[in-house]
Amino acid sequence: MSSGLNFLRCLVPAAALCAALALGTQAAQAQEKVLRAVLHADVRVIDPIWTTQTIANIHGMLVYDTLFGNDANMQPKPQMVDKYDISADKLVYTFTLRAGLKFSDGSAVTTKDVIASLRRWGAKDGVGIRLFTFVDKLEAVDDKAFRLTLTKPYGMVLESLGKTNSSVAAIMREQEAKTDPQQQVKESIGSGPFMFAKDQWVPGSKAVYLKNPHYVPRPGNEPPSSFAGSKIAGVDRIELVWISDSQTAMSALINGEIDFYENPSIDFLPILEKSRNVKLMKTGDLDSTHGMIRLNHLHPPFNNVKARQAMYYLINQEDFLRAIVGDPEYYRVCHGLITCGAPLASDAGSQWFKEYNPKKALQLLKEAGYKGEPITVLAATDHNTITPATQVLIQAMRDAGINLDVQSMDWGSVVSRRAKKEPPAQGGWHIFVTTTGGVGSANPVLHTWLGAACDKGLFGWPCDEKIEALRNEFAFAQTDDEKKRIARDLQARAMEQVVYIPFGQWTTPLAYRSDRLQGIVPNTGLVVLWGITKK
Amino acid sequence: MTAYILRRLLATLPVMAVVAVFVFFLLRIAPGDPAAIIAGEDATREAIEAVRAKLGLDRPILEQFALWLWRLAQGDLGVSIFSNLPVTRLIGQRLEPTVALTLSTLLVAVALAIPIGVVAAWQVRKLADRLVMIFAVLGFAVPGFLAAYVLIYIFAVQLQWLPVQGYRPIAEGLWPFVEGLILPSVALGVTYMALIARITRASMLEVLSQDYIRTANSKGLATRRVLLLHALKNAAVPIVTVIGIGIALLISGVVITETVFNIPGLGRLTVDAVLKRDYPIVQGLILVFAAVKVLVNLVIDISYAFLDPRIRY
Structure with a gap:
């Protein structure tokens, strides 16, 4: 008994101490302005160069800064760069960094860091690789200035450095930037508006970012516009909370447990619209998602362009969009491959979407040599948009009388299997459905799914010299009119060759607590969390 | 009773060994590829292969198994393919x-x-x-x-x-x-x-x-x-x-x-x-x-x- 009493005597002060500590911690946290946000995925990778995952780029843009930032109109604006000069022959770019730039550990940003970071990005990212094929020299002038010399007058240097999709050209410390691009960096220390609290990171649950005391925003308090403008941290701390269940995330927003929800399920939008203190913000065409049906160009019947073109007769975009989104306010029919609503959008090639006619589709397939062999469709079962879109496609193909071999699997398995070039009967595939983002799709060079580089291209491996030549030509175009003309020709050719079949374009609004947050910036590719203030 | 408890504890070793063998090989048989997920939506087949090679997933499966067992015997459960953090730390974070x-x-x-x-x-x-x-x-x-x-x-x-x-x-x-x-x-x-x-x-x-x-x-x-x-x-x-x-x-x-x-x-x-x-x-x-x-x-x-x-x- 006495030992029990002794235990209790020890326990009571310990509990009191714990309670006091907890109260102290809570009081300190109460004074902090904390933005709790639920994004579309959880932060599992802290290296935006190692992976192209969007969430890793969002992490990257909180922690790292970039030389340029593309604004909401996709125009590159200087970020870390103070001034720059382009030679008359457009072969030599000289950049000078802003004064006083520091990493979050207090060390100065120098051209050694910048050059090492650009080299790593240029060895891994698709757009970076393309840029670096034209780079002759990348050298420091001094600690603050560096020079990029090209072999040809590549026209997309600044857009590439400021791009907001895929892997952003993040500037890291030299020691991390020297990491093999095929390996993930171990530390995430940048010169961006926030710093990553690695010790508080619980992968799959929470990633914490603290205001970077060493960050130097662009002068002039320019309002944020996508990645351009002054990146002023409006809160002391950002917690990216991962709530995988969309209904729970919606309830947490209504209950005030989170402040910001990047992509609420379309099904729940009517509930959120009626909720007090919750506002929805439409994000626009450039932040849209595009649906794509990818055919395998390596194997019959889709190694024949006639068979690929026959598939247009099975596509009624409204059917897909109603299944995925439902509310026409959030979708639009888009018969182009370049983002509808973007400056380079056109109606070139839209004549392929003549009518929905399954019988005609089958007849054309037969004319192209299809004899009723099973068509292998990779059907994801766990994706909120790809799964219903695949089901609509499957139904259309069944209506046409096409013999299908539907391979149902989770999205992770689709991602793995689509890389297989083997014939469908030996573990390969004929068709899979996927999506891509509006910012990347708005530019023929950034839009990697538009490529037709045969073996070196993306899954499906379309192969067309003319398409590749047009993409290269676009990269060297000097005027907007020239770019528009090339983009139009490119889209027409790509639709004729059926690099993929588009099935529409849709957006998901941002949802946030209007009673607490101000300064929300509409997304243009990636969510922007700097500039947001909390009451 | 003590002897019984010791006997039962010893008997857990073969059980755990069987579990280890099954879980390792079942995961490898299951479809899916972490390298493809890491490499991302726009990654080419070559990029995926490069990630797979760096992760050691291109090595023979028996070699991977032997390496895992060797580390396991030393109490090392390995590191997460994605976050690069030790599995013991990740499990520790989630245990409470x-x-x-x-x-x-x-x-x-x-x-x-x-x-x-x-x-x-x-x-x-x-x-x-x-x-x-x-x-x-x-x-x-x-x-x-x-x-x-x-x-x-x-x-x-x-x-x-x-x-x-x-x-x-x-x-x-x-x-x-x-x-x-x-x-x-x-x-x-x-x-x-x-x-x-x-x-x-x-x-x-x-x-x-x-x-x-x-x-x-x-x-x-x-x-x-x-x-x-x-x-x-x-x-x-x-x-x-x-x-x-x-x-x-x-x-x-x-x-x-x-x-x-x-x-x-x-x-x-x-x-x-x-x-x-x-x-x-x-x-x-x-x-x-x-x-x-x-x-x-x-x-x-x-x-x-x-x-x-x-x-x-």
Whole structure:
């Protein structure tokens, strides 16, 4: 008994101490302005160069800064760069960094860091690789200035450095930037508006970012516009909370447990619209998602362009969009491959979407040599948009009388299997459905799914010299009119060759607590969390 | 008894070895490729191959297995393919929420289910018994996630008495810790309570029909004394067995409950790791779950000897 009493005597002060500590911690946290946000995925990778995952780029843009930032109109604006000069022959770019730039550990940003970071990005990212094929020299002038010399007058240097999709050209410390691009960096220390609290990171649950005391925003308090403008941290701390269940995330927003929800399920939008203190913000065409049906160009019947073109007769975009989104306010029919609503959008090639006619589709397939062999469709079962879109496609193909071999699997398995070039009967595939983002799709060079580089291209491996030549030509175009003309020709050719079949374009609004947050910036590719203030 | 415990502990080694072999090879047989997920949507086949090579996933499978076993023998569960953090750290981060949720569910379920099971047996075929049986049937029939959403809607969204989601460690205060566990424990515990209540009722009914209970009643002992001291103790063996089996149910149940209530526990870690094909985490977790299951069975077996003096090891 006495030992029990002794235990209790020890326990009571310990509990009191714990309670006091907890109260102290809570009081300190109460004074902090904390933005709790639920994004579309959880932060599992802290290296935006190692992976192209969007969430890793969002992490990257909180922690790292970039030389340029593309604004909401996709125009590159200087970020870390103070001034720059382009030679008359457009072969030599000289950049000078802003004064006083520091990493979050207090060390100065120098051209050694910048050059090492650009080299790593240029060895891994698709757009970076393309840029670096034209780079002759990348050298420091001094600690603050560096020079990029090209072999040809590549026209997309600044857009590439400021791009907001895929892997952003993040500037890291030299020691991390020297990491093999095929390996993930171990530390995430940048010169961006926030710093990553690695010790508080619980992968799959929470990633914490603290205001970077060493960050130097662009002068002039320019309002944020996508990645351009002054990146002023409006809160002391950002917690990216991962709530995988969309209904729970919606309830947490209504209950005030989170402040910001990047992509609420379309099904729940009517509930959120009626909720007090919750506002929805439409994000626009450039932040849209595009649906794509990818055919395998390596194997019959889709190694024949006639068979690929026959598939247009099975596509009624409204059917897909109603299944995925439902509310026409959030979708639009888009018969182009370049983002509808973007400056380079056109109606070139839209004549392929003549009518929905399954019988005609089958007849054309037969004319192209299809004899009723099973068509292998990779059907994801766990994706909120790809799964219903695949089901609509499957139904259309069944209506046409096409013999299908539907391979149902989770999205992770689709991602793995689509890389297989083997014939469908030996573990390969004929068709899979996927999506891509509006910012990347708005530019023929950034839009990697538009490529037709045969073996070196993306899954499906379309192969067309003319398409590749047009993409290269676009990269060297000097005027907007020239770019528009090339983009139009490119889209027409790509639709004729059926690099993929588009099935529409849709957006998901941002949802946030209007009673607490101000300064929300509409997304243009990636969510922007700097500039947001909390009451 | 000591010899028995040692024998049983030694017997866990081959069990764990079999689990290790199965989990390693089943994961490799399953479709999916972490390298493709890491490389991202726009990655070419070559880029995926490069990531796979750096992760060592292109090596012969037996070589990968030998390397994993060698590290395992040294207590190293490896590092996550995605976050690059040690699996032991990731499991450690997630242990407290799952243990807290499991124990609170166990506590709520046992504390409520055994009394209502006893009452049902005592009041057999009367109103109380019928109500308990209705609850038991509903408890089995209603899926845990549905109960969870209903509870969230009523107690969190409408009444705003409790939080919708999340977990606060006990270090942040007792009430924040408890309030975050109430709804998940109830949602997770409903099926478990139904199971224990039914088994308690059935076991008690069998014991209550025994001669020695009739003797105790005829001696004029108080009903409470007969039920709790004479009947319940003798009915305890099947109840304890079900509680043990239920722990396995809880392990599978936390996966859903942790997802719905956004509790960063081992269940969610498992699901996320499986979906992302993060092999080292899945392997580590399955081993941990298997070890827990083996140990729980051992504890249950040992408890028989204390509950029933006729059982000797």
